[in-house]
Amino acid sequence: MASHPAVRHISRCSINPDYFSEESKQTFHLTPWDISMLSAHYIQKGLLFPKPPPATNDNGPSITIIDHLKDSLSRTLFHFLPLAGQLVTHKHEDPPSYSISISLDCKNTPGVEFIHAVADVTTSDILSPIDVPPIVQSFFPLDKAVNHDGHTLPLLAVQVTEILDGIFIACSLNHVVGDGVSYWNFFNSWAEICRTVQGKQDHISRPPILRRWFLDGHGPIINLPFSHHDEFIDRYQPPVVLRERFFHFSPQSVRMLKAKVNAECNTSTISSFQALSALVWRCVTRARRHLPNDRKTSFRFTIDNRSRLSPPLSSHYFGHCVQAGNASATIGELLNHGIGWAALLLHEAVKGHTDSKVRKWLEVWMKSPFIYQLEDFFDPCNVRMGGSCRFDMYGCDFGWGMAEAVRSGSGNKFDGKVFSYPGRQGGSVELEVCLLPESMSVLESDPEFMDAVSPSQIGD
Template sequence: MATPTLVHRVRVIDQFRVTPPSGSVPETHLPLTFFDVIWDRSVTVQRIFFFDLSSSSHTKSHFLSTQLPNIKQSLSLALQRFYPLAATLAPSPQTGHNEFHYTDGDSVQLTVAESDSDFHALVADHPKDTAEFHPLVPELGSSDLSSFQLTVFADSGFSIGLTVRHVAADGSSIMQFMKYWAWVCRLGDESDSMNLPSPIYDRDLIPDPMGLKPILLDQISMREQMWKEIGIKLEAQQKEHMVRATFVLSRANIEDLRHRVAAARMEDTGKRDPLHVSSFVLTCGYMWACLTKARGHVGDRTIHFCFAVDCRARMSPPISAAYFGNCIWACHASVEGSEIASVKDNEGLVAAFEVIGRAIQRLDDDGVLNGADQRFPRICATVDKGEPILSVAGSPRLRVYNVDFGFGRPRKVEVISIEETGAMSLAESREDGGRGIEVGLALPESEMERVASLFKEGLGAH
């Protein structure tokens, strides 16, 4: 699999500090909940939204002169509603624990740049050098919680890159902000967006009867070395030539997997018990099997799959989807690598689907926070033993392709931060009416070749 060589010259044109309109947001203090504190270790999320500029009138200079003022103004109006993104994180004078603190004049950085990279090559699914994407995401200032970058390409396209500290917001909240910003930018009038739900910041909606916040703070502070070890391991991997690629499971592919697992369960075991086989489970199980085989994690070695679940609807009582902050918790599945190592063997796929589906079912049956005080130590123990963990960034439910700044849906959305975490990213498919699922991977080139071969082989066999 040859990796295209792209030119990635990016020139910064200007940088701005963008604030909410003066006086529009009062000074505010927001405490961190137990959902937030697990991310208070400088973990960042980086995404890039690529958009076409197909009209001949949208030259680079025309775009910057006509659209940049609107993008800046709409960002300011969006920050008025989503002010924590412009806030700072600092110890509370009362508790000594970190809290969000917004004062009038707090801001985010907006970088404006131009690039002569091949836009069409960047948005393709085939493997590309990961380094091509790094200049398209903004750096984050030491005291900033978020920053943004607009990059205009010479060949009819632009991108909006963002870097957000995870402690400020989970994926659902970030997408709530992006869709609102895009809505105001597209319509040019904030009043037209009044039918969009306003973000909710009430931290009293997140009860903590088990005292998880102090428990998690203690557990995390005791495991600083673990974070360093993970970083060292990923840095060593990234010394190899890393590439980024997208794998798409169409609706037809997903339905085929669903029929295969149902038939295999009946034929091999006669199982008639219900199994949670959503499109998410089928996609995750299939990719987990491909990666397990490609990485040689077979034999008597326990492997792990970890993904976040949105707890908003799972809280008691449920809280609004408009809650802004972090409200996700880890769901953890484990199995012996040899059980799922063959993507052509339906029995192996069934094992992968079953272990993920049952993990979700246990979470729904027992409650999302059951055993929450031991969730982080279990993950730490897995890391200590050197057992492989595959995690997930994003979700098809975020509907990232619904972000429209007035130029149509994104041509492509990439999660850049998976290079730092080793995760795979998930999003709804841009095509297929959004019923398929896109999987993003950033891997050493040789490993990506093996994954691509297994991915094709497993689907082509049926």
């Protein structure tokens, strides 16, 4: 995607950990969860902050802010060393083998790319339009890069864009290196160090656990059944133009939705997330007119494996550690039953994601390794939910207060992709919905869906 003409790059540099022994060289091996993401896009998330207060020195606030962000990023990378490395493929002829790992060598490390940019737009220009404006995509580096590109591109790139009344901090993180939990742990740790008085020891609240977890008897080196990356990399791009829009759900709306589905099912165990997901699944499916009732539709959502394993992994585990949960029905079944019926399907899918299921997936993968392809996710009957309302996005305080909003880049988006985020108000939820224009128009006229959307925030 071409850069928006209103965004101008001022400078570009590489940031490395503030301390790393010149003699040191480290290898971080990859798990099946990591490797399976090689053909997907980077994670692209960013936060929009109000304009930081003016600095008191003679260098000017712009220079002070940017330099301080660079310095604190370097100090943060000391804790997150894999982000400064690069992917390396290891091939051997006798016996034949093909494996991929993260290599960190301070003498040759690419470091983290840091871009300083400016844009003559305001916060209102970004947040007021009903649809996400195209300029937002230009706030994110490494657009359309797939994770395997981490062999030649940085594993993490940061772009700080100063706008007229604010500042947007965006990160593009290689999805092989980490998942959403890892991403927001890094982002929060950077913010924590940034707001710490310089010179104090850089303790962080959630130090990452960098050692990768492997199934007993497997790893740390996984031999893949490939001889060249062309065998598993597909740079698929959706052949359609999508509309992308945020919908806001107040704490009261979320509570009412949860109460409704639990009452329909005569239970109290269905969660807010499952209730909201059921609403999205039904309403998006209904908005896709002309789909036959006998076609199968699926709702796929991300499940964090850390807490599912026995014993569980720490929430500080740094890596890709998620799998997809899945609920399916025919379109006729989904639309002819109530929302509680759909929510119960999702509840059972979450309940069934146990330690044994996680381990079975890993055992099957080890026998027949595969790489997810973006084209496989694109199905006109399915909905896929990413992100999480539990991520501490609005806790990322760089010393300027709470962010105004979260936004995402173009990575991993297709018709039917939905991202969930916590709202600024505790207990509220924001959903970023990506749909074909005609389907979005129908969704915007769906009474069941729009009645749940917070009226005061429609179009904000």
